[in-house]
Amino acid sequence: MEYIYAALLLHNAGKDITEDTVKNVLDAAGIEVDDARVKALVAALEDVDIEEAMSQAAFAAPAAGGSSPS
């Protein structure tokens, strides 16, 4: 989920979520960045109203309740 957190961080700070900005943040955290995942993230968020998507309850799968993401 690091990539998502990076996106949220940028969003909250009012910054654009681009491949570069996401990469910068992940780099700074000492994370080895996977370009494809960054690209996928940026593409997935392109048409998304982030404010809405982050506040709207996601489909509640029991899996989410079970194990905490590691």
Next chain:
Amino acid sequence: MEYIYAALLLHNAGKDITEDTVKNVLDAAGIEVDDARVKALVAALEDVDIEEAMSQAAFAAPAAGGSSPS
């Protein structure tokens, strides 16, 4: 919430959450860092179990997502 996201990013990546690492991440996102907030965050994390907060979030999700038919 940027500071929280930064901490979660680091936590998820298995990195230590220190004043420096948090600052680095925020800096990289182009956020003007407030040292006091970073310090407060790092101090708070001594008493906040992120793993627990994460599992609580997951646990709460189904309730948030699903409304029972009434």
Next chain:
Amino acid sequence: MEYIYAALLLHNAGKDITEDTVKNVLDAAGIEVDDARVKALVAALEDVDIEEAMSQAAFAAPAAGGSSPS
């Protein structure tokens, strides 16, 4: 969700979920395919027991979408 539906379609038909098969399905639907997203999907599915994940849906079903049935 198109990428997810494509994967489920393939799985249900007993087909392998690879970057190529997913791309083919999305292409056929007239969707402009983002390679990175396909990659991310296939990677995420690698370590998941799809059958098991699917079976969890039944439990979560009432919560689906988060809107209460009228």
Next chain:
Amino acid sequence: MEYIYAALLLHNAGKDITEDTVKNVLDAAGIEVDDARVKALVAALEDVDIEEAMSQAAFAAPAAGGSSPS
């Protein structure tokens, strides 16, 4: 369920759900298409608000040999 996934895929991509588009998607997945089922699918969805129907909790079949509701 492949036919339904095909419909969802098309719907999500903002495409019309017609016999042709459904067939194309199924074909691309390497599925041998049953014309009657495609026709039936398209007919069944004709007057349906797909967005609502997919998010509204459906009647769940009781478990085979499952426990009776308490």
Next chain:
Amino acid sequence: MEYIYAALLLHNAGKDITEDTVKNVLDAAGIEVDDARVKALVAALEDVDIEEAMSQAAFAAPAAGGSSPS
């Protein structure tokens, strides 16, 4: 039960539930119709909100549900 199914069928198709329409459906199914029962059924259904009555069944089921659609 056929009588009820006939009524539901008519209701779902947006048709009036009258002695004639019910009889027609049952006739078409090759069922020997009991006039008194049809009369009683039609009378009993007069003040019933069939939609609501049916939806009660739908709500009860999810509690019983839990089998994976396989």
Next chain:
Amino acid sequence: MEYIYAALLLHNAGKDITEDTVKNVLDAAGIEVDDARVKALVAALEDVDIEEAMSQAAFAAPAAGGSSPS
């Protein structure tokens, strides 16, 4: 659901569920019959043990018959 009701009506009356019998029932109800749906229905029911499917529903019935679910 008309097609399903028709099938159950026939089944309950001890009649065969064929394209013709289903069509007859629907016709008699004044429903414009979609041949593909009838075909698909009859084909789909071929491998289904209707008696068993109904007995599964019986588990849900007490709740359904009772008052509103909690």
Next chain:
Amino acid sequence: MEATAEEVHHTEHVPQWKIEEVEDIKNLIQSYSLFGIVSISGIPAKQLQVMRRELKDIAVLKVSRNTLVTRALEKAGGTAKDLEDYVDAQIGLIFTNENPFKIYKILEKSKSPSPIKPGAIAPKDIVVEEGATGFPPGPIIGDLQSVGIPAAIDSGKVSISETTTVAREGDKVSQKLAAMLNRLEIYPDEVGLDLKATTYEGSIFTSDQLAIDVDQYFSDFTTAVRQAFNLSVNAAYPTAENITTLISKGVSEARNLGVNATIIEPQLMDTHLSKAYSQMLSVAQIVYDKDENAVDDDLKQ
């Protein structure tokens, strides 16, 4: 050379040790990144010694005369001078290189319960729990009752018969009640180093700014995690953590659509049939309640 002249002026009237003390405090202020003022009121000298020892790896604790402290603050200048306002009553000085939020937390945790003084304000609700006391029967029963604590003899001991709130937060505690609480070994007060304000890297932090709301942080983390999860699912961005949810979501949506739109699909036939059957039973029940003869015999069972 006005400063020197002033220095000389003072040296004429001020003993050498005072000058050294002021210099010492000034040097401490300048050599630590954090300088704070703590209230030491109510702390016995002996306990203060213990506290100083316990803190020695983290901080330097110094107690001096307020006039000298004020002098030192003036000499140190900068933000230190702004702490003058907090120099009153019994105070001590604390010097550390720790994070100010951490030092505040450490000091808060080191506080220990202490008897409440007569006439003091209750810092929180004071509750006396029901149950046996160690006291043998005697006039204490009347004493308890006179401060509103119901008491009786039970198994040869004085026992408090009901859990009672004897003072609300902010209430003044009477002499009688204070004495009784002390006898019952109930210590509602807290004694310890009470950090009033600190300077830190050019800013001043007061105690209310330094108090970390751990619950708030916890709930912020929970919210952030939920937001991230929501976003990842709602944007259908697959990760190891949410792929199961995404699959479940897709499956449920397909099922919902299939069932709600009655799509003829082999995997859904059982559900369609069950649903129809259940609906029929529901309607039949209602019909039966109105007229038994409206349903056929196999439904009457």
